Amino acid sequence: MRKALSVLLAALLLAGSLVSCTETDAEPSSDKPLVVATNFVLYDTARVLAGDLAEVRMLLPPGTDAHEYELTLADTALVADADLFLYIGGESEDWVDDLFASMREEDRPDSCRLIDTSLHYAEEKTEGLQTEEEPEEDAIDEHIWTSFHNLLGIVQQTALHLRYLFPKEKDILTDRRIAYEEELLALSDAYRQTIDGAKRKTLVFADRFPFLYLAKEFGLDYYAAFSGCSSNVEASLATIHFLVSKVEEEGIPAVFVMELSDGKCAEAVARETGCAVLTLYSGHNVTPEEFESGITYLDLLRQNLETLKIALN
Numbered sequence: 001m002r003k004a005l006s007v008l009l010a011a012l013l014l015a016g017s018l019v020s021c022t023e024t025d026a027e028p029s030s031d032k033p034l035v036v037a038t039n040f041v042l043y044d045t046a047r048v049l050a051g052d053l054a055e056v057r058m059l060l061p062p063g064t065d066a067h068e069y070e071l072t073l074a075d076t077a078l079v080a081d082a083d084l085f086l087y088i089g090g091e092s093e094d095w096v097d098d099l100f101a102s103m104r105e106e107d108r109p110d111s112c113r114l115i116d117t118s119l120h121y122a123e124e125k126t127e128g129l130q131t132e133e134e135p136e137e138d139a140i141d142e143h144i145w146t147s148f149h150n151l152l153g154i155v156q157q158t159a160l161h162l163r164y165l166f167p168k169e170k171d172i173l174t175d176r177r178i179a180y181e182e183e184l185l186a187l188s189d190a191y192r193q194t195i196d197g198a199k200r201k202t203l204v205f206a207d208r209f210p211f212l213y214l215a216k217e218f219g220l221d222y223y224a225a226f227s228g229c230s231s232n233v234e235a236s237l238a239t240i241h242f243l244v245s246k247v248e249e250e251g252i253p254a255v256f257v258m259e260l261s262d263g264k265c266a267e268a269v270a271r272e273t274g275c276a277v278l279t280l281y282s283g284h285n286v287t288p289e290e291f292e293s294g295i296t297y298l299d300l301l302r303q304n305l306e307t308l309k310i311a312l313n
């Protein structure tokens, strides 16, 4: 059922800081049930499982920074229209609580806040990290999906909600879930083998670092310019010098950036040390070209494995 009109009034009340004026092409285009997901990983999970049964939409415009997202009026209508809404529910998605509070209970879509159902860690303060301000005590790092354990949980939760949406298709949904889980488990094993057999266990991120969960899952050490995605400022000279010293001391062959990074800090480290710069895809978002091409999160995870083989050996 389309509820957009009935919540438009509530949405207008949110005008101001919450709602920006940039309109996107957010009008649903089919009569199939609508599944809306905030970021690329959740969008892709829903697409793998729901396939042709639903219209699956990603809220974040491709090519944009997930941490700079601002809810538009068109997006508000899209969320209200959704039959299922998937979101992480971390710090950068605080707007969801405000949006839901502004809607009548019967107008809220069935939703799944995945951070509640996942293993999560507090943001870490490690040596050399540059922070704009003291991180809040026990602030949760929201990039839960970068561990396979949590990703499998996201797959299960999404599948569970889709079963309610498509009760007649539960066998198809179960088959798809099992097939996807098997692919993820096989890839997780390949990561384990690669990392266990690698020459070194240290990642150097000359960038923001949304991979705390990946690092913890596989026992990797890390140095990063910034904790999580908390800062979007230029790295200081002290930060660059710290990373340069670590690359030189430990003979690190490559430093990492995350996707859609300006790469400035990494370039500076590479200039000083001669190391390579590699991209590790976090799954927040993809470029418009990648999005059009139909790239999947599994594709990104496979590319990451090849990149890790270079950086850890």
Ligand SMILES: [Zn+2]
Binding pocket: 066, 067, 143, 210, 228, 229, 284
């Ligand atoms: Zn992030």
